[in-house]
Amino acid sequence: MGRLAYVNGRYVPHAQAMVHVEDRGYQFADGVYEVVPVIDGVLIDEEPHLDRLGYSLGELRIAWPVSRNVLKLILRELVRRNGLRRGIVYFQVTRGVAPRDHKFPAKVKSALVVTTKRMNPPSEAMLRDGVAVSSQPDIRWTRRDIKSLSLLPNILAKQAATEAKAFEAWLVGPDGTVTEGSSTNAWIVKNGAVITYPKSHDILGGITRLSLLELVQKTGVTLVERGFTLKEALEADEAFLTSSSAFLLPVTSIDGQNIGNGKPGPISEKLRAIYLENVARQIGAAK
Incomplete structure (x- = not known):
């Protein structure tokens, strides 16, 4: 199986991973992200990264897309499915999909995308x-x-x-x-x-x-x-x-x-x- 991504509740082939054209991350950069290093399949400094994610979400008044514990399970599962030993796991949360308008949409569910990438250490x-x-x-x-x-x-x-x-x-x-x-x-x-x-x-x-x-x-x-x-x-x-x-x-x-x-x-x-x-x-x- 090839590389997978996680997009809003589904693990999908990386090449087919897509977000809606009216996702506010795509249209307004209305979202936040984190990058966690992975070494020997272990997420390094995971908890501080999740703390910072929570801080960024709070400052922009974006809801967590899933609970913190569920997000940890998703990160680990994607690392496992992709057989990632060394590299990074990237995850971003946007305010979600809504008709394009600068003000916050009244009812919207925040969106979550997670990907992994193999990386070599510094030469x-x-x-x-x-x-x-x-x-x-x-x-x-x-x-x-x-x-x-x-x-x-x-x-x-x-x-x-x-x-x-x-x-x-x-x-x-x-x-x-x-x-x-x-x-x-x-x-x-x-x-x-x-x-x-x-x-x-x-x-x-x-x-x-x-x-x-x-x-x-x-x-x-x-x-x-x-x-x-x-x-x-x-x-x-x-x-x-x-x-x-x-x-x-x-x-x-x-x-x-x-x-x-x-x-x-x-x-x-x-x-x-x-x-x-x-x-x-x-x-x-x-x-």
């Missing part, structure tokens, strides 16, 4: 040499804490970074402060301190970011949650990014300028190792 070259980042202006709306389907500014930034031969875009506000990446959170290291933008409406509260914050505090490494400028990033000793798909990747150049000595730094490598130990514990507990 040895990326871990050995780090990745490049391109700075781009942050032109997004002011509720970036909601994991909304509306990602056009992020797409434009990512494409600009790709055309600059960079792995990721770091988004810079009018005051020169780096908020986050187009699909990652941004971090720097200076004088032994790990610095990252504080949780607020300005950034998406990354789940890997959240886990790493907790782990950093247990290592004795100094943690500072504050904004940093692009100039500070260029002058940092180390830099790295975090995301659910890549976990932690060292950033060794920004806009073509080397960070530190242009190689992954010791704190970045230490934190990646600590995070992978955390992932291994989750896998062990699930077996």
Whole structure:
């Protein structure tokens, strides 16, 4: 059997998975989504991802399409049916199907779509040499804490970074402060301190970011949650990014300028190792 998707109560062949033309996610980006990494068939950091889904739904006043426990069963069943060992499970919830009108429809059932995707871990070259980042202006709306389907500014930034031969875009506000990446959170290291933008409406509260914050505090490494400028990033000793798909990747150049000595730094490598130990514990507990 080929790859399957889950669409509003049915497991269907991925190629035949469809939503209604008047689904508000399609017409208005009126919905939210989550991406959970899967390793050895285990969903990593599942509970925090579901917590964030609940937060995003609440902020947009969209009802859960199914209960939290039922959603967990659906995620696991799709992972099982697709034989997914390593990759991601993607799920999105929209306000539902209704005649096109900007205001909320009076009676509508929220819609749920779930898919899976096989993905390889970051390459040895990326871990050995780090990745490049391109700075781009942050032109997004002011509720970036909601994991909304509306990602056009992020797409434009990512494409600009790709055309600059960079792995990721770091988004810079009018005051020169780096908020986050187009699909990652941004971090720097200076004088032994790990610095990252504080949780607020300005950034998406990354789940890997959240886990790493907790782990950093247990290592004795100094943690500072504050904004940093692009100039500070260029002058940092180390830099790295975090995301659910890549976990932690060292950033060794920004806009073509080397960070530190242009190689992954010791704190970045230490934190990646600590995070992978955390992932291994989750896998062990699930077996």
